[in-house]
Amino acid sequence: MMRGSPMTYYISAKRFYFDHKVKEGGYLAVTDGRFGKWTEYVPEGAEVLDYSDYQIAPGLVDTHIHGFAGYDVMDNSEESLLGMSQALLSAGVTSFLPTALTAPFEELKAICQITAETAGKEPGAKIQGLFFEGPYFTEIYKGAQNPKYMGNPSIEQLQAWQEAAQGKLIKLALAPEREGVADFIKEATKQGVTIALGHSNATYEEAMAAVEAGASVWVHVYNGMRGFSHREPGMVGAAFDTPETIGELIADGHHVVPAACKVLIKQKMPQGVTLITDCMSAGGCPDGDYMLGELPVIVENGTARLKKGGNLAGSILQLKDGVKHVVDWGLVTVAQALQMATSVPAKSVGLENICGSLKAGLPADFIVLDDSLELQATYIDGCKGWEK
Known part of the structure; x- marks a missing residue:
């Protein structure tokens, strides 16, 4: 994913850590570098970022x-x-x-x-x-x-x-x-x-x-x-x-x-x-x-x-x-x-509407973790910034 590219893709993961809620499986939409909604299914032909063996959490x-x-x-x-x-x-x-x-x-x-x-x-x-x-x-x-x-x-x-x-x-x-x-x-x-x-x-x-x-x-x-x-x-x-x-x-x-x-x-x-x-x-x-x-x-x-x-x-x-x-x-x-x-x-510090969650509309800043909580990748605005 190139940073800032206008597009929608879906993150596939075994688990998503939302604020006050954990969702098992499914997909999280990212559009133009911001989080969209979580869904069980994706549209046919949609681009999928496959982390199905990993967990997704906010940055x-x-x-x-x-x-x-x-x-x-x-x-x-x-x-x-x-x-x-x-x-x-x-x-x-x-x-x-x-x-x-x-x-x-x-x-x-x-x-x-x-x-x-x-x-x-x-x-x-x-x-x-x-x-x-x-x-x-x-x-x-x-x-x-x-x-x-x-x-x-x-x-x-x-x-x-x-x-x-x-x-x-x-x-x-x-x-x-x-x-x-x-x-x-x-x-x-x-x-x-x-x-x-x-x-x-x-x-x-x-x-x-x-x-x-x-x-x-x-x-x-x-x-x-x-x-x-x-x-x-x-x-x-x-x-x-x-x-x-x-x-x-x-x-x-x-x-x-x-x-x-x-x-x-x-x-x-x-x-x-x-x-x-x-x-x-x-x-x-x-x-x-x-x-x-x-x-x-x-x-x-x-x-x-x-x-x-x-x-x-x-x-x-x-x-x-x-x-x-x-x-x-x-x-x-x-x-x-x-x-x-x-x-x-x-x-x-009053930043809850700017960062710190996977909430729809926030910048798509997120991390990818394995089952042992070891960091695998870090994304900023929906684009990969670091990978293990």
């Missing part, structure tokens, strides 16, 4: 990813964003939010500008918006973020960034204990920005106040936040106690052990948990020395850690593997795992 949506295949969002270059876009097809990702770290105001503004200028030119996975993981954090749970650039939230800064991003800054993370948070959240959410909470020592009450103001996502639950105890439920307790919010989960087995993943999913249900990678530039690359923003990192034994102090520094997880892990660990069904990496993340 994966990564709403928290810093880099991949040697490219880093903090490179602040079109080359890196386009490189990530192309390489992410091998991870099953068809939509992503390039994610910036805590950095000086002007540097973040430049990243807004380059992202806005690059969006629409992607050869692979689509840039659906921009995520700022910081700079409004606190030092005690700084993780692999530079405390030198942390401060209190500012609507003036947000507006300057948003202007440079041409409205593409759609998600921003902060610590609830910062000054002026409630007013900032109310104004930012009014402007369509999803507010996430993390890298924070906030109490349960402070975190709940931020949710009351409009925050709706928890940044990589358990990691970089005050933990749960019986006298102070903390950030983790607030995440457990707000079913209307969505918790990010890094399902690599290193950031969060399977038993803790199980507890989170049980507390929030699969529809309240979004699988993310928090992947850094070393994702998809050999072990060795790398940089995360300004900080030196060593990648070995399946983890990325700061050279100084040994903190986990993002991950090298691929989203397709996160899906496989939560199934292999016996935590969720295949359908639920796929929702946690497609429709749930899309919905978490």
Whole structure:
């Protein structure tokens, strides 16, 4: 299939993972790069894309990813964003939010500008918006973020960034204990920005106040936040106690052990948990020395850690593997795992009508999986972008 060619064809598969429904067998129409309807039969003489031994799912949506295949969002270059876009097809990702770290105001503004200028030119996975993981954090749970650039939230800064991003800054993370948070959240959410909470020592009450103001996502639950105890439920307790919010989960087995993943999913249900990678530039690359923003990192034994102090520094997880892990660990069904990496993340940032499902009318971004959930192919706008 040539990208953009005006035509209709039908995907034949043993199983289709629709949002909230799994259809066995049959055919899914693709017309001019968009999904049509599922049908049991196809018209005589119709063109059929034969994946009858495989399963079809929506392309994966990564709403928290810093880099991949040697490219880093903090490179602040079109080359890196386009490189990530192309390489992410091998991870099953068809939509992503390039994610910036805590950095000086002007540097973040430049990243807004380059992202806005690059969006629409992607050869692979689509840039659906921009995520700022910081700079409004606190030092005690700084993780692999530079405390030198942390401060209190500012609507003036947000507006300057948003202007440079041409409205593409759609998600921003902060610590609830910062000054002026409630007013900032109310104004930012009014402007369509999803507010996430993390890298924070906030109490349960402070975190709940931020949710009351409009925050709706928890940044990589358990990691970089005050933990749960019986006298102070903390950030983790607030995440457990707000079913209307969505918790990010890094399902690599290193950031969060399977038993803790199980507890989170049980507390929030699969529809309240979004699988993310928090992947850094070393994702998809050999072990060795790398940089995360300004900080030196060593990648070995399946983890990325700061050279100084040994903190986990993002991950090298691929989203397709996160899906496989939560199934292999016996935590969720295949359908639920796929929702946690497609429709749930899309919905978490208001993209449910743009990506994350096989719904008729949406761009035909989909993946082909075998029975072991190994990725076989990735399609963008109905055209093959990557094949095993």
